[in-house]
Amino acid sequence: MTKKELKQYLEVTYPNLEVKETFNFPLLLVNKEDVIPVLKQLKDAPETRFNFLFCETAVDQNPNLEMIYHLSSTYYHHDLEVKVILEERENPIIDSVYSLWEAADLYEDEIYDMFGIRFKGHPNLRRIMLTDEWNGFPLRKDYQDDKIISL
Amino acid sequence: MDVKKDFIPEFEAEAYKDDMGKTSFIVTSIDVVANWGRSNSLWPLSFGTSCCAIELMSTVSAKYDWSRFGFEVMRASPRQCDLIIVAGTITHKMAPVLKRLYDQMPEPRYVIAMGACAVSGGPFYYNSYAVVRGVDNVIPVDVYIPGCPPRPEALIHGMLTLQEKIRKSKAYVIEKPKKKEKQ
Amino acid sequence: MENQPIPSPTELRTEEFVVNIGPQHPATHGVLRIEATLDGETVKNILPHLGYIHRGIEKMTESMLFKQSIYLTSRMDYLSAHINNHACSLAVENALGIEVPARAKVIRIIMDELQRLTSHELWWGSCAMDIGAVTPFFLGFRDRERILEIFEANTGNRLTMNYITPGGIMRDVLPTFVTDVKELLKKIKGYRHEYDQLITGNFIFQHRTQGVGYLSKEQAISLACSGPVARASGVSCDVRKHYPYDGYEKLDFQEVIDYGCDNWARYVVRMEEMKQSIHIIEQLLDNFPTGDYRTKIKGVIKLPLGEYYQRVETARGELGVYIVADGSNKPYRMKFRTPSFSNLGAVKPTTVGLKIADLMANMSTIDLVVPDIDR
Numbered sequence: 001m002t003k004k005e006l007k008q009y010l011e012v013t014y015p016n017l018e019v020k021e022t023f024n025f026p027l028l029l030v031n032k033e034d035v036i037p038v039l040k041q042l043k044d045a046p047e048t049r050f051n052f053l054f055c056e057t058a059v060d061q062n063p064n065l066e067m068i069y070h071l072s073s074t075y076y077h078h079d080l081e082v083k084v085i086l087e088e089r090e091n092p093i094i095d096s097v098y099s100l101w102e103a104a105d106l107y108e109d110e111i112y113d114m115f116g117i118r119f120k121g122h123p124n125l126r127r128i129m130l131t132d133e134w135n136g137f138p139l140r141k142d143y144q145d146d147k148i149i150s151l
Numbered sequence: 152m153d154v155k156k157d158f159i160p161e162f163e164a165e166a167y168k169d170d171m172g173k174t175s176f177i178v179t180s181i182d183v184v185a186n187w188g189r190s191n192s193l194w195p196l197s198f199g200t201s202c203c204a205i206e207l208m209s210t211v212s213a214k215y216d217w218s219r220f221g222f223e224v225m226r227a228s229p230r231q232c233d234l235i236i237v238a239g240t241i242t243h244k245m246a247p248v249l250k251r252l253y254d255q256m257p258e259p260r261y262v263i264a265m266g267a268c269a270v271s272g273g274p275f276y277y278n279s280y281a282v283v284r285g286v287d288n289v290i291p292v293d294v295y296i297p298g299c300p301p302r303p304e305a306l307i308h309g310m311l312t313l314q315e316k317i318r319k320s321k322a323y324v325i326e327k328p329k330k331k332e333k334q
Numbered sequence: 335m336e337n338q339p340i341p342s343p344t345e346l347r348t349e350e351f352v353v354n355i356g357p358q359h360p361a362t363h364g365v366l367r368i369e370a371t372l373d374g375e376t377v378k379n380i381l382p383h384l385g386y387i388h389r390g391i392e393k394m395t396e397s398m399l400f401k402q403s404i405y406l407t408s409r410m411d412y413l414s415a416h417i418n419n420h421a422c423s424l425a426v427e428n429a430l431g432i433e434v435p436a437r438a439k440v441i442r443i444i445m446d447e448l449q450r451l452t453s454h455e456l457w458w459g460s461c462a463m464d465i466g467a468v469t470p471f472f473l474g475f476r477d478r479e480r481i482l483e484i485f486e487a488n489t490g491n492r493l494t495m496n497y498i499t500p501g502g503i504m505r506d507v508l509p510t511f512v513t514d515v516k517e518l519l520k521k522i523k524g525y526r527h528e529y530d531q532l533i534t535g536n537f538i539f540q541h542r543t544q545g546v547g548y549l550s551k552e553q554a555i556s557l558a559c560s561g562p563v564a565r566a567s568g569v570s571c572d573v574r575k576h577y578p579y580d581g582y583e584k585l586d587f588q589e590v591i592d593y594g595c596d597n598w599a600r601y602v603v604r605m606e607e608m609k610q611s612i613h614i615i616e617q618l619l620d621n622f623p624t625g626d627y628r629t630k631i632k633g634v635i636k637l638p639l640g641e642y643y644q645r646v647e648t649a650r651g652e653l654g655v656y657i658v659a660d661g662s663n664k665p666y667r668m669k670f671r672t673p674s675f676s677n678l679g680a681v682k683p684t685t686v687g688l689k690i691a692d693l694m695a696n697m698s699t700i701d702l703v704v705p706d707i708d709r
Binding site for chain 2 (some may be wrong): 387413472475705
């Protein structure tokens, strides 16, 4: 399906969720509680069949944290972007999508390391890039570090 | 004509004083042979972290062969080599590993810092939270080679400089016998 | 003491033990630490530990201009430096809506494919060295040096070139570029039979790689593997075919897919890709366009508000550049989706149950570059 057809399909299938678009992909905004049911439906539905999670990341928009999933399909070669907005900054928790795509194993470890978002249902959440004793989460906008030398 | 006898250049000569000056002339000729042998058969440790490691591998291969200078055997274990070429960026997580490798090497041991990242942090000097700015914060360095990445000829020039440094150093040191304390 | 029975080997009490295949090891992949749980020589579990070369590139891009970030992308996967620069430049150009002249597009594709050839040559040399042969290392580097001479004469550097920038390319190629590349391709094709005789037709190599390191198609898709790792398991995922950029849609080349799913299939896919790269370059050299090599672009680039994503095909898989722009001259967030990070997940399912020597063979055919994983 092209970008326009996919946008119309999403507006029809999920009438209570917001559908926007970015420069390349249609964008679907999902609530925190509906992440697993909606993504599972997107993965299994025969019209869409999104079986390839090629990017999972997070962005720190003050004051919210945003989780972003980029999905693709090896059957139809169309793409979709799904965004979840997390309101809490102190201790954000969200469900893990490891049960749907195994690629989420390493992606979510990295997001925990850099942003501090915890994932429920992840088999082995650990800090992989930095040492275990590191204080703070570097990619947040309010990260303080005296050792950084800036121009 | 007055000869100025008290013209002393202003540097601290105490740093160069040693109390072995009276006996080390005996070993000067052995020194020359020993230094010649050491400098012509340095065995490097294969330690490359990032991009400079590829230029190190190019120096090993047939076009810029380094085994014509004696560095033929590149060992994997630090206990069997006497030169460590730090090629690549050192991060805060890797620094204890590097120190442990350096401690395991037997003396005499030498260090070459290859590439801008090992010399001073390189392109990651500004704005990075996880890079050690220069490998001489971790281990003492003998030769610095700038470049990002340095050409294989630059690496060979650095290694020949190290060979010259070894030839000018003291290889054997005779210690004066300690006086027994009268009890 | 003499009449006590000796226990047979099946009654001996054995334990599993954990071996650290540490950050410094002679296989030429970089600083990756693997914690392997072994029972005798059989591998029971693998846990990779990363972060030994994590330099914080994504945080650094938030305080740099867009043109300055090109220099950092070369150092992530340094064996596909041109292709990384290409991805970053395309993301900026598509966001601003700039059209690059035809000569620049052709030169960009030729540099990309030459870079892919150098990466596969180095992979071939180090793959054979990991399995035990040392001569192919020197042969691979000999051919790589010939291509690097062309890079150095035209762009100025051998490894981190920074030649492909937003707007076109940094400077024009030499007048003898076309004849130089044609001669080079003739020589490379002339050496092809050596590769086949030494390694591809070698009995020992075939027995060490055939049937070893099985990665099924469903698992490759679920782990988000891309590049030759996925194509050797039957997944059609070449970005140059499905999401073409900069003129790939007009070229005639095949996407190399194999259904073997083992180490031998990954080896064959990469050797065939080298042939396809040579074929692409030959097509482009015949009609080499003249004209400008750069369009005029403003000194300070400011992207309009929004999110942009650009994907290219590096030698290892699909690289994605994701930019969140807020209208100023620096990006708000820049994320690199690197191929080795997802391909690392393929090490565990291919190796559990095999011997430890097969772990080295698997890692060499999966072809990881560790600074690409850690960024």
